[in-house]
Amino acid sequence: MQKPSIPKGTRDFTPQEMVNRNYIFSTIKDVFRLYGFQQIETPAMENLSTLMGKYGEEGDKLLFKITNSGDFMNGLTDEELLERNSAKLINKISEKGLRYDLTVPFARFVVQNRDKISFPFKRYQIQPVWRADRPQRGRYREFYQCDVDVVGSDSLLNELELIQIVDEVFRRLKINVVIKINNRKMLSGIAEIIGESDNITDITVAIDKIDKIGLEKVTEEIASKGISQEAIAKLQPILQLSGTNAEKLTELKKVLADSEIGLKGVSELETIFGLCQTMQVETKIELDLTLARGLNYYTGAIFEVKAIDVEMGSITGGGRYDNLTGVFGMEGVSGVGISFGADRIYDVLNQLNLYPENTLENTQILFVSFGEKELMYCLPWLSALRSKGINAEIYPEPAKMKKQMSYADNKCIPFAAIVGETEMNAGKVMLKNMKTGEQKLATMEDILESLA
RNA sequence: GUGGUUAUAGCUCAGUCGGUUAGAGCGUCGGAUUGUGGUUCCGAAGGUCGCGGGUUCGAGCCCCGUUUUCCACCCCA
Numbered sequence: 063m064q065k066p067s068i069p070k071g072t073r074d075f076t077p078q079e080m081v082n083r084n085y086i087f088s089t090i091k092d093v094f095r096l097y098g099f100q101q102i103e104t105p106a107m108e109n110l111s112t113l114m115g116k117y118g119e120e121g122d123k124l125l126f127k128i129t130n131s132g133d134f135m136n137g138l139t140d141e142e143l144l145e146r147n148s149a150k151l152i153n154k155i156s157e158k159g160l161r162y163d164l165t166v167p168f169a170r171f172v173v174q175n176r177d178k179i180s181f182p183f184k185r186y187q188i189q190p191v192w193r194a195d196r197p198q199r200g201r202y203r204e205f206y207q208c209d210v211d212v213v214g215s216d217s218l219l220n221e222l223e224l225i226q227i228v229d230e231v232f233r234r235l236k237i238n239v240v241i242k243i244n245n246r247k248m249l250s251g252i253a254e255i256i257g258e259s260d261n262i263t264d265i266t267v268a269i270d271k272i273d274k275i276g277l278e279k280v281t282e283e284i285a286s287k288g289i290s291q292e293a294i295a296k297l298q299p300i301l302q303l304s305g306t307n308a309e310k311l312t313e314l315k316k317v318l319a320d321s322e323i324g325l326k327g328v329s330e331l332e333t334i335f336g337l338c339q340t341m342q343v344e345t346k347i348e349l350d351l352t353l354a355r356g357l358n359y360y361t362g363a364i365f366e367v368k369a370i371d372v373e374m375g376s377i378t379g380g381g382r383y384d385n386l387t388g389v390f391g392m393e394g395v396s397g398v399g400i401s402f403g404a405d406r407i408y409d410v411l412n413q414l415n416l417y418p419e420n421t422l423e424n425t426q427i428l429f430v431s432f433g434e435k436e437l438m439y440c441l442p443w444l445s446a447l448r449s450k451g452i453n454a455e456i457y458p459e460p461a462k463m464k465k466q467m468s469y470a471d472n473k474c475i476p477f478a479a480i481v482g483e484t485e486m487n488a489g490k491v492m493l494k495n496m497k498t499g500e501q502k503l504a505t506m507e508d509i510l511e512s513l514a
Numbered sequence: 515g516u517g518g519u520u521a522u523a524g525c526u527c528a529g530u531c532g533g534u535u536a537g538a539g540c541g542u543c544g545g546a547u548u549g550u551g552g553u554u555c556c557g558a559a560g561g562u563c564g565c566g567g568g569u570u571c572g573a574g575c576c577c578c579g580u581u582u583u584c585c586a587c588c589c590c591a
Contacts, residue, residue: 120515124589163591191591196589201590202591267589355590379591403591407591462548463549464551467550467551468552478551480549484549494551499550
């Protein structure tokens, strides 16, 4: 006999865990709909050509690839096999992969369904994604993302709405968070000012780590990427910016005075901060220049949300991407979106134990009986209760009473309806309150009253 | 992908210096109690010690490989 197991980085969810997860999903969904977003779904697998090259070199490695059906090695030459070049071979034996996020499949969806969509298109999507990452705390190989995106609108009002959604979702979930915000245009401007526009990716990836490894190590890392000492020297004051958001922006405006794109980034952020103030967004918003985010398709605002009371990677993230649909042949469609990491939110909620009392999803009443005749007697009662919308079940065989009562106990069922000869003769059931232990002969009306 | 770490009953974990028949708690099942659950008491079932190889008279324990767990990188939700 083999021991059953599931793949690395995947999880089963028990009924109790599903109740908790559904609480998260429905909270998020409710807020999405409140802002006029509509749901779509896309397939678990996409053509590999849709996914490859969208997440950088690292991302390509983390894609789960699906081998072709049938005898997929058949068309290969001996030379190709002997070469042992995995990257080259994979293209010959695999043409599908599991989706890595929801944003790229969404861009594909927009291009493919443009005739059915009117812009601006506001969609949400809650589905699992898969990454061949090495699992760790808060990091899984299969996890759910809850994405909201608007495409076909350049307005910064969209950024505001996304921030309001974050604000509302975490208020409802009772998680204290801070929203970190940055702008890719400002990062481009900085690279431009120090004369290293070509190396912007390396620079942003490195400065992203400043909190973790410190200024010195970051400087080292940037230098190792072949960036000049002169440029690094110019970078120093920018990395050490401090003060309020407004103070930081004022300082940045001076530094970026000669960079058109940099100033554009600053003014975008000013607008967003202004809008948030007007709309009285409660969540703390922090300009964080070190926030870079690896995904290289972002072009404007970049967001990240961190829980304050728990040690955990970011639980929500996103940004603006000006031309994601361009690679699929549809130019000039700008989008902005964020992704709630349901599994990390789930972990945070578990650690803080912030779940509401849930009783509604549970069975309300269990029928306990002693024989075939009693079972038959109960069936109409069950139907009647269910037609009133009451969750009811029956222990499906005449087991020992102790066993039936324990079953009710374990499932936290608040009422038991006990049925034997006496009850059948009276045309009633013995209704027992499992909490107080009280019981009485009851009619259907009595039951409905007790459960109300 | 790199480095470390872990694996013993369904679950959580003991297991001495390498020494005879591998233990506990919880859970499950049965009984005390044939119409009353949570508490209590008694009993039972349940193990190829992750897997494969090696060292040894002898391996749960030592060595090698492999898989898995968790952690730090990398990257990210």
